[in-house]
Amino acid sequence: MAPLDLTDDPTVLRARGSLKWTGTRGEIAAWVAESDLGTAPMVTAALHDAVDRGLTGYLPPYERSGAARSCADWQCRRYGWDVDAERVRLVPDVVQALQLTVAHLMPPDAPVVLPTPAYMPFVDLPASWGREVVQVPMVTDDRGRAVLDLQAVDAALAEGGMVVLVNPHNPTGRVHTRDELAALAAVVEARGATVFADEIHAPLVHAGHHHVPYASVSAAAAQHSVTATAASKGWNVAGLKCAQVLLTSDEHLAAWDAVPHTAEGVSTLGAVAAMAAYDDGEAWLDELLVYLGANGRLLAEVLAAEAPEVGFRAPEGTYLAWLDLRGAAVPGDLAPGELARWLRRASGVTTVDGARCGTAGRGFVRLNLAMPASLVEEAAHRIAAALHGPSAARTTAGPAGPAPR
Ligand SMILES: Cc1ncc(COP(=O)(O)O)c(C=O)c1O
The missing domain is CATH 3.40.640.10 (Type I PLP-dependent aspartate aminotransferase-like (Major domain))
Incomplete structure (x- = not known):
């Protein structure tokens, strides 16, 4: 079985021209639901x-x-x-x-x-x-x-x-x-x-x-x-x-x-x-699932160690990670839909703003795990650092609306 594509150089990934990486400038692209891991041979x-x-x-x-x-x-x-x-x-x-x-x-x-x-x-x-x-x-x-x-x-x-x-x-x-x-x-x-x-x-x-x-x-x-x-x-x-x-x-x-x-x-x-x-x-897909499962656990481990205030459960399905930032130190005056923009500026990781997923998604961001593990780990470190760094507010986002409890 040919291996998954584990190219993890953002410059090379950007040069491929995918939607996911287009427009990034040093950021880790983790927004749209595309995979960097290739397809079955x-x-x-x-x-x-x-x-x-x-x-x-x-x-x-x-x-x-x-x-x-x-x-x-x-x-x-x-x-x-x-x-x-x-x-x-x-x-x-x-x-x-x-x-x-x-x-x-x-x-x-x-x-x-x-x-x-x-x-x-x-x-x-x-x-x-x-x-x-x-x-x-x-x-x-x-x-x-x-x-x-x-x-x-x-x-x-x-x-x-x-x-x-x-x-x-x-x-x-x-x-x-x-x-x-x-x-x-x-x-x-x-x-x-x-x-x-x-x-x-x-x-x-x-x-x-x-x-x-x-x-x-x-x-x-x-x-x-x-x-x-x-x-x-x-x-x-x-x-x-x-x-x-x-x-x-x-x-x-x-x-x-x-x-x-x-x-x-x-x-x-x-x-x-x-x-x-x-x-x-099918065999290639099964190999992909093993890799994605490990990526979910990796994200959970890094966040638990470095930013335990972020709510996250490794997904049961999909390659999407749903991060609850309602208890995290993000600026309190962010308008709905501004959270992912702030996180991108503060961490250099592009995510989808949960507010775009309906009012229940306010205070959350969606992060794509379909990338090489090194990028998942780097994204997790960056997010944790952003939440604890100088640009992080000392207030929490707070529940901006009804959300999964
Ligand atoms: C749940 C769900 N439905 C539909 C779509 C879009 O699929 P399509 O490109 O086939 O319209 C996506 C894409 O991410 C999705 O996650």
Whole structure:
């Protein structure tokens, strides 16, 4: 197995021209959910082969059905979910899948019910599609885990609506258990509501945890949900534009197929990459997961030693670290959304501001662990030093709004 790409020279990484490193000047780029660790050699080889064959035109039907089959096979092999490949459709990306679901599969006027903190575009995009977004802050259970507030979800669904479930969860890194998902399904079913299950991070689940596809928890869940996934996070091919939508209800499938051109924009090379990833990329992914798991522990160790006031639990899934700075010495007069900007100036580490993940994210930042361990360690040292250095305020950020407790 070819090793992961462990290039850790920021100058070299910047010179590659990725979005993540573009615009950095000596900072460690740990914001957007891209990986510095490369992709599986089988994916690279399949892409080279396709380009060498001149396969750079429109998506041929056999590539479309091939990617659908590879996705279905992966669901069965990896998660034990037997889903018919005939029910898999392609879209360029998961955000597009959500937009199509909102536009064509949801009753008009039904709100989008969004557990927060949430993936940033889900907070503001539905409003631009004419939908109300009801943020439902997650809560902390007696084991310190961020969990859905089912009572609040139930209340938000009083008039119906669609829950956007992200599992594994960006940004908290939670991997919802079968019991948690079944409990959500009972609430949704009782309300006659629906679920958009965003499972883009499903391949990235760490040792000791298991991805359970939402639609697999019960017949009712399969009927009231639409699942979207992709190889784009696990194998770092987000720029290639080929996500998959799994339509487990006949009604949803018929409604989806009645919309013309839903696969418009899916790239041929994206389908090639998805097939290679799902069919041949499992061993490489497992190697990546070992590395990412160690990165999570490394961050926890350095923060525990040097900045124990930072709240952090190594993620159960995803490569995202969700750092609670509400008890840390950051300037008290920061406006919502200014925390990551301050941290970037003070530490030279670029993160995502938790306020962009909804009001529940205020006082948090999201840090990307998909980089060489040396950079994770350096980022942790820098953040700790910033929180304890001269630019750190002697007051704490304080809870600027409801947040996971
Ligand atoms: C939970 C989640 N959903 C969707 C996306 C975006 O996916 P896509 O590029 O397929 O729209 C991301 C990207 O980070 C994500 O974390």
